Amino acid sequence: MTAPSALPDRPTPQPGVRAIAAYVPGKSGAPGANSIKLSANESPLGASPKAIDAFRAAADHLEIYPEGSSRVLRMALAEVHGIDPNSVVCGNGSGDLLLLLAQCYLGEGDEAVMNRYGFSLYPIVTKAAGATIVMVDETDYTADVDALLAAVTERTRIVWLANPNNPTGTYLTSAQVRRLHAGLRKDILLVIDSAYAEYVTAADYSVGLDLVGKSDNVVMVRTFSKMGLAAARIGWMVGPAHVVDAVNRIRGPFNVNLPAQLAGAAAARDVAFTERLKAHNAQWRDWIAAELDTNHMRVVPSQANFVMVLFPDAEHATKAFQALWERGLIVREIGNSYGIPQGLRISIGTESAMRAVAEVLKDFQ
Numbered sequence: 001m002t003a004p005s006a007l008p009d010r011p012t013p014q015p016g017v018r019a020i021a022a023y024v025p026g027k028s029g030a031p032g033a034n035s036i037k038l039s040a041n042e043s044p045l046g047a048s049p050k051a052i053d054a055f056r057a058a059a060d061h062l063e064i065y066p067e068g069s070s071r072v073l074r075m076a077l078a079e080v081h082g083i084d085p086n087s088v089v090c091g092n093g094s095g096d097l098l099l100l101l102a103q104c105y106l107g108e109g110d111e112a113v114m115n116r117y118g119f120s121l122y123p124i125v126t127k128a129a130g131a132t133i134v135m136v137d138e139t140d141y142t143a144d145v146d147a148l149l150a151a152v153t154e155r156t157r158i159v160w161l162a163n164p165n166n167p168t169g170t171y172l173t174s175a176q177v178r179r180l181h182a183g184l185r186k187d188i189l190l191v192i193d194s195a196y197a198e199y200v201t202a203a204d205y206s207v208g209l210d211l212v213g214k215s216d217n218v219v220m221v222r223t224f225s226k227m228g229l230a231a232a233r234i235g236w237m238v239g240p241a242h243v244v245d246a247v248n249r250i251r252g253p254f255n256v257n258l259p260a261q262l263a264g265a266a267a268a269r270d271v272a273f274t275e276r277l278k279a280h281n282a283q284w285r286d287w288i289a290a291e292l293d294t295n296h297m298r299v300v301p302s303q304a305n306f307v308m309v310l311f312p313d314a315e316h317a318t319k320a321f322q323a324l325w326e327r328g329l330i331v332r333e334i335g336n337s338y339g340i341p342q343g344l345r346i347s348i349g350t351e352s353a354m355r356a357v358a359e360v361l362k363d364f365q
């Protein structure tokens with residue numbers, strides 16, 4: 001008999017789980033009833049009215065399990081994006097899918113590679129699977145293809161790439177992503193997280209579907225969260241049949257609820273609404289960047305629905321955060337979760353929100 005003291009006196013999570021620093025969401029609820037949340041990259045124009053109607057209609061059927069494969073949503077996505085519905089898996093937000101991909105392809109002793117200022121969920125899902133996250137230096141807040149490739153070892157199983165990236169807003173061109181893929185072994189899964197694809201205006205960008213279509217080791221992950229449906233929790237991924245099969249084996253059998261499936265399908269088809277969001281975003285992203293890019297602040301060029309503003313140091317950034325907070329403008333500090341204490345991430349909001357931000361920050365020393 002082993003000594004009882006050799007066993008812990010309570011249930012203990014796996015070592016990887018204990019190594020995780022929990023995800024920090026954007027703050028909400030600044031002083032004043034009229035505070036404006038610019039900390040989570042949500043839509044300033046609400047959701048597609050057609051998606052809202054579809055969500056409401058689902059209320060008549062809440063006693064019934066949803067169709068488990070999100071068929072109506074996959075069919076809508078297939079129609080709008082010209083893809084095979086069988087190549088799509090839907091998730092309870094795309095975070096759900098990132099977790100499932102990590103569970104499928106990572107285990108103890110494995111490594112996943114990401115750029116240093118990449119999305120903060122990647123280290124969480126990697127460690128949760130028992131694997132090690134390898135952080136790779138960037139060049140001017142942009143993923144560096146050569147550095148990423150140089151970080152690959154025989155233990156590497158996944159490369160995580162948000163394109164455009166959160167929280168920096170920077171992107172890799174289609175040619176750069178293709179070069180990254182070309183440099184990876186065939187057994188390494190390249191996960192292209194195109195969460196902000198709807199907002200990209202750069203002509204040399206590619207969402208990732210081209211690579212998915214012609215390789216066996218690329219998946220593209222998308223979300224409806226940044227285009228008006230964050231509360232509904234709808235994500236989707238497109239990948240080769242063998243990856244789709246693996247993810248389908250371990251996902252929750254009813255992982256996307258009925259209101260989300262119906263709202264997502266309606267939102268996917270409401271291309272006019274998506275275009276309206278994109279046009280609004282492009283206009284005010286350009287405007288706020290021009291307003292704030294002064295001697296005291298640098299706005300990193302963004303292809304997403306937010307901008308990262310860099311201050312001379314962390315103290316300036318904290319003071320700017322405070323000044324905005326006091327005016328009821330809630331932005332995102334990116335010191336703790338992203339290691340950029342001299343930066344703030346500001347979502348593109350309504351015209352009045354953007355004018356208010358500019359007013360506070362322009363005189364800010």
Ligand SMILES: *Cc1c(COP(=O)(O)O)cnc(C)c1O
Nearest residue numbers: 093094095119162166195223225
């Ligand atoms: C917001 C975000 C996601 C996921 O959001 P969900 O709400 O879980 O769909 C995924 N990747 C990046 C880079 C994001 O910024």
